[in-house]
Each structure stands twice: as C-alpha cells, then as structure tokens.
Amino acid sequence: MSKFVDILNKDNFSKQDLISMLDAEGTDKKLLYKKSREITDKFVGNKVYLRGLIEYSNVCIKDCLYCGIRKSNTNQQRYTISDKEVISCAQYALDNNYGSIVIQAGERTDAIFIAKITSLLNEIGKISNGKLGITISLGEQTLDVYKEWFNAGAHRYLLRIETSNRELFQKIHPINQLHSFDTRIEALHNIRKAGFQLGTGVMIGLPHQTIENLADDLLFLKAMDVDMVGMGPYIEHQNTPLFEAINLLSTKKERLELAFNMIATLRILMKDINIAAATALQAIDGFGRERAIKIGANILMPNITPGNFRNKYKLYEDKPCTDENPIDCNTCIDLRMSMIGSKVGYNEWGDSIHFKQNKKNIIEKTVLKI
Numbered sequence: 001m002s003k004f005v006d007i008l009n010k011d012n013f014s015k016q017d018l019i020s021m022l023d024a025e026g027t028d029k030k031l032l033y034k035k036s037r038e039i040t041d042k043f044v045g046n047k048v049y050l051r052g053l054i055e056y057s058n059v060c061i062k063d064c065l066y067c068g069i070r071k072s073n074t075n076q077q078r079y080t081i082s083d084k085e086v087i088s089c090a091q092y093a094l095d096n097n098y099g100s101i102v103i104q105a106g107e108r109t110d111a112i113f114i115a116k117i118t119s120l121l122n123e124i125g126k127i128s129n130g131k132l133g134i135t136i137s138l139g140e141q142t143l144d145v146y147k148e149w150f151n152a153g154a155h156r157y158l159l160r161i162e163t164s165n166r167e168l169f170q171k172i173h174p175i176n177q178l179h180s181f182d183t184r185i186e187a188l189h190n191i192r193k194a195g196f197q198l199g200t201g202v203m204i205g206l207p208h209q210t211i212e213n214l215a216d217d218l219l220f221l222k223a224m225d226v227d228m229v230g231m232g233p234y235i236e237h238q239n240t241p242l243f244e245a246i247n248l249l250s251t252k253k254e255r256l257e258l259a260f261n262m263i264a265t266l267r268i269l270m271k272d273i274n275i276a277a278a279t280a281l282q283a284i285d286g287f288g289r290e291r292a293i294k295i296g297a298n299i300l301m302p303n304i305t306p307g308n309f310r311n312k313y314k315l316y317e318d319k320p321c322t323d324e325n326p327i328d329c330n331t332c333i334d335l336r337m338s339m340i341g342s343k344v345g346y347n348e349w350g351d352s353i354h355f356k357q358n359k360k361n362i363i364e365k366t367v368l369k370i
C-alpha cells in the first residue's frame, strides 16, 4: 500500500496530511477523488439538491479588494430587484420543483433593507405555504437582525470567511472597522446562535495564499463545525484593486484544480456536510460544477435571477449564465447530473445531514441529563 492511501484511510487528519491531499497529483489525485466519492455516497448519497439563486441586489456598502460589486467600482451600474420580481423568482423555483432558494445580495445594514428582507421572506413563506427552503447570504448583521430573518422563515445562512488567515484577510480587504476579521468571526457565531444552519467558505488561489493557508482553512471549517460550505477559485476582476496582484497568481486552470482538491479533501474531512458546487468553478470550466459534484459536492445553485439583471451581478470576470434565461439553464440540469451518475432531489430541502445529526445529539444529551 502506498503511503498516500494510508493517509486517506486515517480517521483524524493532521495539517501535514491535509497538505499532502491538497498537493495530490496523478495517481494520488485519482485515489483522493475515489475516496471522496466513496465517502459522499456513504454519508450524503448521490442526490444533488437545488437552490435557485436570486441575486437580489448588487448595491453594497463594502469595498472588498477582490469583488466586482464593491462600493467604489463606479463602472458598475446598480440594481435592486422589485418585490414582484423576487416573488415571481420564488414562484419559478416552486413551479420547477427546486425545493429551495438562495437570496444573495451585496451588503446593506440600513433599517429599510432589513425590513424589506423580512417582508420578502414572509411573502415567500406565504406563497409557498412554507414549502420552499430558504437560504440567505446577506453579509454581516447584528444578532437581532439574524434572529428577525430566521423568525421570518429563512433557515440557512451563508457568510464566507474568505480566508481563515487574519493577515491574508487584511491583505484582501481595506483596513477599517467595516472589514474586520474579528467581526466576521463574531457574525458566524451569531448566525448559528440565531438558529441557522451555518455555511461559510473560502476563495482558493488568492494572491499571497499558500497551501498551508488552505490546509488551515480546512481545519478552521472543521473547528467551526459548519453545516455547509461553498468555496471556489478566486477569479480576478479588472475593476478591483486586487487585480494589481495578477502577477502573483497561478493560472486559472491551476486554481481550478486546487479547488477540486480542496472540495475532495473537505468531503473526506467533514463527511456529512453540504458542499456547494460554486459558480466560480463553471466560470473557468464549463463542466466545473459537474466535476465538483463527482468528487464530493452535493448542492447546485442554478441562477434564477431575471435575465436583465444577471450581467450586473459580476463579482468576477467570465461569470457564466449571465445572458441565458433560467429556462435554458434548467432544462439541462437533469441531463448534466445523470451524466455524472447523480440524481436531482426535486422538491426536497436537502438540509445538511450534519446539522440534523448535531441537533439529534444535543437532544439526546439533554434527555440523558434529565
């Protein structure tokens, strides 16, 4: 047996083990993907769950140095979808048996925005009779706001840490109160406290990022005991300050391959969580999301934002699906999934098994104490 197989078969992984997995190439890489597929089948099955993605608004108060919708990018026209259009997106997801939606937007913390989201969540709950699962990805908010949105019907929250390395986090964000590593960590704890299934993730292939940083990211996800992860390759955007660091980047293809190794390694490390096949994978390779699902991802987020807004939510360049309408995207999902031996879990929420298991353990422990 090769040494690499010994690593894959461990129950606990050291940072060095994770680095070996992230570095895997050739035969080792095949073994890594075989193992991550086996674990996916055993712990979460071969079903892929859909979350129809609504990119609600590209208005943002923040200025992350990598992001195309940052406040200071004056080249970007801004939009916010009308209530009526949001509801018709939710209706589209219902009609097409999607099971869940994700509402994502640039960050805003004003009272009008907070109340608007609450009322949209209530409205979506009404039209779907509580049938649609709702994930939200609306940035850093206070615990009270998280609670308000949870009570209005959202039950999963995505907030990427972007990188778990404080120094690197500071290199890719402006240094000010609005972009604080500690606030981000606190927000993640508050999301969980409010009752949400917690999702986070990182960008892969950032300038200055090392393989050790990525291994630490995996250990961070494990230590935070997250329920869901979305992570993908960093893709440079010309109208952002981080574009200047383009000479420090590996090729897009290399970033993509590293992202696949991250996904496979994460699946081996955190066997029963939900892992999304991020859109950024598809920006580099037309079948990037399918490749991710084959090796461990189990969540697909087809973009159901109305076509006229879609090319305005440009976090990075070459973002796919910007000029197609949702129907074009939807008709090929079944085919794409069957090509890789997966099935679509229509009309199912597909909640994180990890979350359900943790909840069950807590209840059992409490009962034992009583």
Ligand code: 5AD
Pocket (backbone or CB within 6 Å): 066, 067, 068, 160, 162, 202, 203, 232, 233, 234, 235, 236, 237, 280, 315, 316, 317
């Ligand atoms: N490349 C890849 N991902 C990006 N994101 C933002 N900008 C980029 C980029 N240039 C990701 C961030 C953010 C999510 C909504 O999109 O991880 O959390």
Ligand code: FES
Pocket (backbone or CB within 6 Å): 060, 061, 062, 063, 064, 067, 069, 070, 071, 106, 107, 139
């Ligand atoms: Fe909007 Fe980072 S630029 S949250």
